[in-house]
Structure formats: structure tokens, C-alpha cells
Amino acid sequence: MKATAIAHPIQGLIKYHGLKKPKQRIPFHDSISVCADALHTITTVEADSNLEEDVVVVNGKHVAGRDRERVETVLDKLKRLGAYSGFFKVVSQNNITTGKGLGFSASGFAAIGVAASKALGLKIDHVSLSEIVRWGAGSATRSLAGGFALWYANRDGHSYAEQLASPDSMDFAMVIIPIHSETKTEEAHAEVVSSPLFKARLKTIDHLIAVMKSAIMNGDTAKVGQLAEEDTLNLHAITMTGRSHMILWEPDTIRIIREVGKLRSSDVECWYSIDTGPSVFINTYQKHAGTIVDRLTKLGFSNVLTSGVGSKPKLTDKHLF
Numbered sequence: 001m002k003a004t005a006i007a008h009p010i011q012g013l014i015k016y017h018g019l020k021k022p023k024q025r026i027p028f029h030d031s032i033s034v035c036a037d038a039l040h041t042i043t044t045v046e047a048d049s050n051l052e053e054d055v056v057v058v059n060g061k062h063v064a065g066r067d068r069e070r071v072e073t074v075l076d077k078l079k080r081l082g083a084y085s086g087f088f089k090v091v092s093q094n095n096i097t098t099g100k101g102l103g104f105s106a107s108g109f110a111a112i113g114v115a116a117s118k119a120l121g122l123k124i125d126h127v128s129l130s131e132i133v134r135w136g137a138g139s140a141t142r143s144l145a146g147g148f149a150l151w152y153a154n155r156d157g158h159s160y161a162e163q164l165a166s167p168d169s170m171d172f173a174m175v176i177i178p179i180h181s182e183t184k185t186e187e188a189h190a191e192v193v194s195s196p197l198f199k200a201r202l203k204t205i206d207h208l209i210a211v212m213k214s215a216i217m218n219g220d221t222a223k224v225g226q227l228a229e230e231d232t233l234n235l236h237a238i239t240m241t242g243r244s245h246m247i248l249w250e251p252d253t254i255r256i257i258r259e260v261g262k263l264r265s266s267d268v269e270c271w272y273s274i275d276t277g278p279s280v281f282i283n284t285y286q287k288h289a290g291t292i293v294d295r296l297t298k299l300g301f302s303n304v305l306t307s308g309v310g311s312k313p314k315l316t317d318k319h320l321f
Helices: 065-082 106-121 126-131 141-147 187-188 199-216 221-240 251-265 286-298
Strands: 002-007 010-014 019-022 031-035 041-049 055-060 087-094 149-150 161-165 173-177 269-273 280-284 304-308 314-316
Touching: 002 106, 010 199, 010 221, 031 141, 031 199, 041 106, 041 280, 055 065, 065 087, 065 106, 065 126, 087 106, 106 126, 106 141, 106 314, 126 141, 126 304, 141 149, 141 161, 161 199, 173 286, 187 304, 199 221, 221 269, 221 280, 251 269, 251 286, 280 286, 286 304
Parallel strands: 055 087
Antiparallel strands: 002 041, 002 314, 010 031, 031 149, 041 087, 149 161, 173 280, 173 304, 269 280
């Protein structure tokens, strides 16, 4: 059987950084995110017993190495649940292929999980599927939940995400600027425990999670934006002070940060947010999105996107093959 799913990447609001159990992709602490509906991954999965091995194609290229291992891990877990001994053909495509730190690994594995489950005819509950896609990418749990989501590092012995608020629960818009980088996210996550600042983060993270959760439940756009910006600085300070002194930002990242400050000084309410990479999300109210895009366009940025909040993954009959 063939099935296709569409999932949306996530922006970390209170971001996760580092893995307590790297193999299982279990983080040190809880985290909160929001899905971006302007970005999406579409993935078609077909169970084909005539294949001699799984075929995995992402953005037009056959996947190999560590990336393939991550896909195989998720597929194998679903195969065991479905008592399926054959192989899959997987074709996945992101709607944009430039920029690092946009959360496409999250949407990619969420889409694989949903499509492969459907292709096998599995009836699997949300928590179980969340824990399976987590083995591919931790943030896939949050893409699977959709909207504003909380990923539990450990809730009664389980690590999964659930939706806190729906996509239309508040006035929230994102301006997204993709910026290229060759850095692997896994490299940055491996650095965190070597930073002298990481222990301080662990001491304060529960409070930050509680405040962000309250802001989302109250529909407080400004508070969400402010907290995400502060958490951005916290996360990158840890990365920069780790063993390898990794600096994930590019010159364009700094230009955008400074422009956000100028916009705020001219009464345009907006806040930057940067995940593990150089790309920038600017969180704002819907009424300001056009003004922000115009300013960035005048600065020479030609690949600026505006976005609302994305939903959980959906099945579609528009297959990629």
C-alpha cells in the first residue's frame, strides 16, 4: 500500500539542546515549539515486498550514511509493529531546500511516521508514534503534535510531545529567513555538556517552560516572542562556550538581529528566534509581517517567507510517485 503525508517543521520557542540519551534521542529537559505552515515536507511511502532493500530519496538524492540509519531505525520499528518483513520505498521533498536550522528533520520524520503507519495499515496511538519518530529526530515529536507543542523529556517513563494550543489560538506570525550552513545539528548537540553554562540552563529550564506555557495558553504573543529571543541567546551562548567554540551564526544572521532591534525601536513589535543553525525566525503579530518583509527586502534578502502556525501532519492522495 502507498500513503503520503504532509508535515510542518518547527521553530523552537524554549529550545532543546543536547541529548541525555543520544541513541534514543531523549533530551536533558522539556522544550516547547511552534509549527510553521509556510514550510512543509511531503513524503510518500510504499510498502513493496518486491524490493530487496529500503529505498530512501530525500530532495531528489538517495540518502546514505548516518541519515539513512536514522530513517531505517524508524522504519524498522514500524515494520515490527506491523509484522511486515518487506521493504519500503520512501520519497520525501521539502518545499524549500536552502537554509539550516529550519526544523525540516522534524517534519521529515513526522511525515515518514504518519505515511509509513498508513501504508502498513497500523492503528497506532499518538504517544506511541511520537516515541517512534523521536528515534529519527527528537523534534519530530513536536512536528507530529502540530500547533504549539510541548515535548516531554520524561513523563512517566515516556518521551513524547503533545499539543498545547491549536494553530488558530493566538495572533502569531513568523517571518522566516533561510540561511545556508554546513554544520550538522548533531555536532552542536554533542557540545552542550562541555559548556560551563549548561548546568545553569538545567537549573532554570523548568521555570522557563512554565512561563512560556502560560504565555501560550493566555495567547500572549509579545511574551512568547520575548521568551523565545532570550532563549535563543541562552542556547547559542552554550554552543559558543562548548569544547569546540562552535559559532553557528553567519554574517546575515547578525544583520537580521540588528534590524529586529531597529524595527522594535520604531514600534514594530517583533522578536528574533534562532534554532541550531544560522537561519532566523522573526516572531510578530500578523499586522506587522508585511512591514518586516519590506525592511528585509530593502536590505537585500530575497528569500523571505511569511508564515502562520502549522497544523499536525495530514494524509493526502497527491503522491510523489
